[in-house]
Amino acid sequence: MSDEAAAERLDRQLAFLLEADLLKQVERRTSIRGQSRRENSAEHSWHLALFALVLAEHADEPVDAVKVVTMLLLHDLVEIDAGDVFLYDEALRAQKEVEERAAAERIFGLLPADQGEPLKALWEEFEARETPEARFAAAVDRLQPLLLNIEGGGEPWRSHGVTGDRVRSVNSRIGTASSTLWEHAQRLLDEAEATGVLDPGPAEPS
Amino acid sequence: MSDEAAAERLDRQLAFLLEADLLKQVERRTSIRGQSRRENSAEHSWHLALFALVLAEHADEPVDAVKVVTMLLLHDLVEIDAGDVFLYDEALRAQKEVEERAAAERIFGLLPADQGEPLKALWEEFEARETPEARFAAAVDRLQPLLLNIEGGGEPWRSHGVTGDRVRSVNSRIGTASSTLWEHAQRLLDEAEATGVLDPGPAEPS
Numbered sequence: 001m002s003d004e005a006a007a008e009r010l011d012r013q014l015a016f017l018l019e020a021d022l023l024k025q026v027e028r029r030t031s032i033r034g035q036s037r038r039e040n041s042a043e044h045s046w047h048l049a050l051f052a053l054v055l056a057e058h059a060d061e062p063v064d065a066v067k068v069v070t071m072l073l074l075h076d077l078v079e080i081d082a083g084d085v086f087l088y089d090e091a092l093r094a095q096k097e098v099e100e101r102a103a104a105e106r107i108f109g110l111l112p113a114d115q116g117e118p119l120k121a122l123w124e125e126f127e128a129r130e131t132p133e134a135r136f137a138a139a140v141d142r143l144q145p146l147l148l149n150i151e152g153g154g155e156p157w158r159s160h161g162v163t164g165d166r167v168r169s170v171n172s173r174i175g176t177a178s179s180t181l182w183e184h185a186q187r188l189l190d191e192a193e194a195t196g197v198l199d200p201g202p203a204e205p206s
Numbered sequence: 207m208s209d210e211a212a213a214e215r216l217d218r219q220l221a222f223l224l225e226a227d228l229l230k231q232v233e234r235r236t237s238i239r240g241q242s243r244r245e246n247s248a249e250h251s252w253h254l255a256l257f258a259l260v261l262a263e264h265a266d267e268p269v270d271a272v273k274v275v276t277m278l279l280l281h282d283l284v285e286i287d288a289g290d291v292f293l294y295d296e297a298l299r300a301q302k303e304v305e306e307r308a309a310a311e312r313i314f315g316l317l318p319a320d321q322g323e324p325l326k327a328l329w330e331e332f333e334a335r336e337t338p339e340a341r342f343a344a345a346v347d348r349l350q351p352l353l354l355n356i357e358g359g360g361e362p363w364r365s366h367g368v369t370g371d372r373v374r375s376v377n378s379r380i381g382t383a384s385s386t387l388w389e390h391a392q393r394l395l396d397e398a399e400a401t402g403v404l405d406p407g408p409a410e411p412s
Binding site: 006010013014016017019020022023024025032033034036039040042043045046047049050051053054055058066069070073074093111115144147148151180184 | 212214219220222223225226227228230231238239240242245246248249251252253255256257259260261264272275276279280317321350353354357388390
């Protein structure tokens, strides 16, 4: 590589990394422990990477933990352009898809193509949920806010009127990747309902 | 493993992951882009993991990028107990060593031993700076705040009276892992001094 090409390559890499900094300003609905403030998507991504490192052994199908970690480090970068969508706002989630694809083009396109393309492909793999790694990454992306919401006494479920039946339905995806983690999560949800942390929602029709 | 042992194992893993959440409350001296607030050590760790993913090719000695990423995800967890120390406060840094070792015992000790021990060993490897991976991880841990400080117009260097000569001396460690990144950083520092973003410090004795 010429000196000029090498310098341009490094400039593109650093431009991507500085752009990534903006994810620290994207606010999620979940709060950090202690409830002093909302969590942002950058620290959330870090937390999920730790979840994947520690919990990979509970995947029903063997997963490449490194691939899951990398996927999770990248999975929210599109929110720099498209913003975070609350897990329970399913209509808005569908609508955001086009915006997120454009964001992936732009943001991974900041990198040299030989780096940006594989990273964008990894983001697409995450979105498609078709590989064991993508399913496991999506499962910890559900499990972490569930744990934080319980830890925080049921906020933000309560403030958004989200009831136990919806929490179970939206988070059942955890069970498609790890029966161990989903069974554990369901026990925690039972407990949360029993202690008033989570409103169970409409009773079964009798 | 008995059901009871399996349940205890998962409980320990989740206790560690919830404890890790507290790193989101540890504030650093560097601000995020736009200078609206200080960076915290959790989002900083995420950012560094991305730096390692993208910049590993610039290491002078070949590095295992996965190991560097894992190291960086973990490297600041001890700050949950010991707090962050400003890069330029070298006296306090030395004094913190004992506290950080105790923190590593406690925090990695929350995990099942077969997971906690290797992760603690990786933190120790980072601290010792003796392997190419540890040196490269330490280099990006220097490079990221340097870039953010320049991006932010020289805060917090100015507010802490840190001059160009000290910035060069403290960050020269980047050069022990990557001559490419250190040459680039020095060009940025020259520019920062030329444009008044960084006070060059005492003139050379004539």
